[in-house]
Amino acid sequence: MNKIVPERFYKLGTQPNEMRELFEYGKKRKLEVGDDKVYDYSLGNPSSPAPAALNDSIREVLGKYSSIQLHGYTSSQGDQASRQTIADYLNKTHGFNCSGGDLYLTCGAASALAITLNAISMPGDEAIVFVPYFTEYKVFVEDAGMKLVEVPCRRTDFQIDFDALESAVNEHTKAVIINSPNNPTGAVIPEKDIIKLAKLLDDAQKKYGSAIFLIADEPYRELVYDDDITVPFVPKYYDNSIINYSFSKALSMPGERFGYIMVSPKSPYHDEVYFSVCGAGRSMGYICAPAIFQRAVPMCLGQTADISVYKTNRDILYNALVEYGYEVVHPDGAFYLFIKAMEPDAYAFCEKAKSLDLLIVPSDTFGMGGYVRIAYCVDTDMVRRSLPAFRKLAEMYGK
């Protein structure tokens, strides 16, 4: 390499993003064969518009506050009233008892995760992630100086494999990251498994005399589609919980970068962690989350983009793929389907799909081979048009 800049950052900055490259390919391909003949399932970008409440709230705060009040600095952790409004909403929704003082507003879940991991990382610490996982976990964990420990999920349902987890937890374990509803599998961790996970971590803390933080990365919390599916609020089950939330998906505003860190008030290390979050944020150049959204988003709590389109897409795709002979675990949330590739090499499988103008992402991007991710945050019309290509792809494998 060179001696001017750190190799790690240069590599991260030049690393091709497979999903984005596929998306760019799709754009070009559409020019060649027509928009309606390319089936792009590459990116996890919300396709349902933000609820009207978002723009209405932005317009309202533009009129309601003076320029200095609205666009001025808030405290670094965020406006106190805004944080309290969000805390009140969490308490009401989940029967919990946190306050604005437990929240630190962030530029989305990515900054929440990066800050949280830096804030708790001590030399020798390890962070456990469940495979498959969102690619950036590796980046954030390693940048925080922790060792990434990958624990495979059960292949049958993409839920936690507790035997595998138990053998991975040791005296160095400092964090366990869960992401439910999950990117890329769509799995939602049921309450009984959260209870089991809490017990396992509590036992480990006692055994090793350590603190293990359960980090719940929850950008997809609101994206569940069936009445019998709920996403447990982990701080109710485990005291050393930290929530990393983003409004990106619920309010279809991923570009605006707005979310929060909630350090559970039940954690015996609450103050150490909260102040370390403030310090880590400060040292990483975070001052306050974008002020206009600190004012506008609390006016939209409980609202979401119209997520029924995702449910429709999921149902059409799931049923069709099962019919065509794909091995699919029924996804309960987020907007992803994770299906088994029909040959061992997911890249080769995706190349075949690409020859049918079906753009899907090999699971290698998510830390494991042999599967593909289908991001169904797209037009329902495109889903319908894409079905013959999925059928044809299966037929190429003799299904």
Add this chain to the structure above:
Amino acid sequence: MNKIVPERFYKLGTQPNEMRELFEYGKKRKLEVGDDKVYDYSLGNPSSPAPAALNDSIREVLGKYSSIQLHGYTSSQGDQASRQTIADYLNKTHGFNCSGGDLYLTCGAASALAITLNAISMPGDEAIVFVPYFTEYKVFVEDAGMKLVEVPCRRTDFQIDFDALESAVNEHTKAVIINSPNNPTGAVIPEKDIIKLAKLLDDAQKKYGSAIFLIADEPYRELVYDDDITVPFVPKYYDNSIINYSFSKALSMPGERFGYIMVSPKSPYHDEVYFSVCGAGRSMGYICAPAIFQRAVPMCLGQTADISVYKTNRDILYNALVEYGYEVVHPDGAFYLFIKAMEPDAYAFCEKAKSLDLLIVPSDTFGMGGYVRIAYCVDTDMVRRSLPAFRKLAEMYGK
């Protein structure tokens, strides 16, 4: 300390912010003695409202773009068209030749600095700052793993002391941070000194076979008040220049966090640095700068808040303070006056000022003793009302 969180971050998170504490004291004191009897010069927050163009542009983009276009992800470095618009503006204004591909949009100057320093920091590297300096430089430099090297300014005019600089530059020097117009002194580095600085750094690069980056931290660029004062555009004078810009002060929108990094296309290390900036940003959890401002701010380029109020305040204060016997260097920009404390201990001096309900900040916060900072981004009425207190303070020291 404890073994749960890094001591450094915990300390940074709990460290009292003297300026903010003074501001909070002022709020309480106003309740006791009345709003008009407390003269709060503690915080560097713009007091002039954003130009109407800012809110107009926000309203316009809310109507012009679809929700998905407006609030969706841009590329990590920022929307290409927005970056090009800003580059075009820079080229037109400064007779330069950069492109959108040289820009990386950030959450303000703090994140620009934190990302830039991380992006260029190699083991053993040193970063030079000129004393007095904005407190957070120390935080960002040290967090990036660099050694902070403090070079005192000339006390006579707070300009670069080239002898002191020359003896501080060595084979480990990787960055020199300048901040012109300056916080806390208000000094603007004149063109002849930028030329001299460029020559000194070029010579050092040749001598040591090294790369030294000149980082221009420019949130106050537009805040100059006299026709004969210009702020040189450093990339025209020195190839290894990196600009860290923020719209916080020019557009009075510090809470919205929007700015950019511009890696000079003339740098022989442009690509290494630019991609390392992308990688460092990624690993610190920055994805894209808030999207609504990526669209709205380029529509306001060249506009500023009404800065005439700052000029009025500066002129009233400067003339009065000189008359009362204070030692003041005439400030050419930003919204700060930096005056000599009338006793060696600036804290003691500020306590005496406080007893007159005059809230000013000891220079120790900026890395040197014996001075105080007066942030005159306040109501002109308050400036006028405060003059008797400044006079009385001087009288307490026999002036």
